[in-house]
Amino acid sequence: MATSVALAGTRRRRVRSLATRQEIIEATISCFVDIGYFRTTTTEIAKKAGVTRGAVQHYFPTTQHVLEASIDYLREQWLERFFEGATRTPVGKDYIDQAVDNTWENVNSRISIAWRELIAASRTDAELRAIIEPAAAEYEKARLEAGRRAYPDYALALRDVFERWRDTLEFLAEGMNNSAIVHDRERRIKVQLDALKKELHAVWEQHGDKVRIR
Template sequence: MSVQPRQKAPQERRNQAQRSAATREALLDATLECLVEDGYANTTTARVAERAGVSRGAHLHHFQTRSALVAAAIEHLALKRRDELIVALETLPTGPTRVAEGLDLLWSNYANPLFQGALDLWSAARTDPELRPHLVEVERQLDRQTLNLARNLFPDAADRPDFERLVEMSVATIRGLTLLDTLHPGDDRARKQWPDCRDRLVAMFEAR
């Protein structure tokens, strides 16, 4: 008896909304890749469209300007990182190492090439009146997102009156250290300095 080849299940066709969402995500992912590899100055709309594999018209349908595109890409990155951190939260211990490991989790959110690409945008926005308003709004969203996440990272300290200031100081410390990687890519300076900074922050979180 011969065996008949298995018929492939017909692929479900995506509707217009699904195709549009996929195109938008491809553009945002391509923008992040360009920012990391080429820097903001070389992240052109044409280069992003080519990398994403979409037409110029499809690109303009979603984003009329480069400023709107890169701001949306940073927001897209923040949402992805938020989701990753929420998943990672489930594995954090609840004992005495909770604060240190929570700070390490925040550190991992910044000590990576994607954040270096974002820094390029922040620098450019200082003298770019079109880009700046987009990033100001994204920055506000990031601050709110980080604070909400921190309440879950450090639940024992969340009711302290100075909790928000502690979180702000922690993020400022992490961002400041990661700036070292801007001029010294591949160097270990920031990574080597982080444990001591983290221990000092832990002491502040645990102080009563």
């Protein structure tokens, strides 16, 4: 009986420990989004997570540790969001339209905002750049593979075309999100996204005999 109680207590502590670690990672990402990388400190992370500075340092002894954990989490969350949007096209909605809308939603998510904050900050921070460059390379590989897995027939039949348009879609969405569009922003962005959908449909119509849509 005593052994069972002890094991149950150990399991509860382990679960709580993992939960605390996750809360610290999510708080770090929130800091990147809300106050920016350069203002993100152990104190700010602790405040956002609702824990002590000592707790943050217990799980992540150095800044590099929490950065690496946060970057890994951002990549995992992006892939999860991508697949959820790519593989769950609403009934009656065209899958190309869904791909464009999914990409636009993703670049506007807190996950993407946090990632771009780190990329921007790494331009003038050599320590961060040393961490972010290999992570960015892994992120791009994962992003490419995610697209191939989400649209396997199209990617296999027309790999070069698929990858070129995949990049076009991603770069345009990221560029629009980063640009300082103020006047009539929503309408102008919609015009660009609608035009891109039209172009992608034209590509599909040209190569449709080579591809089977699932």
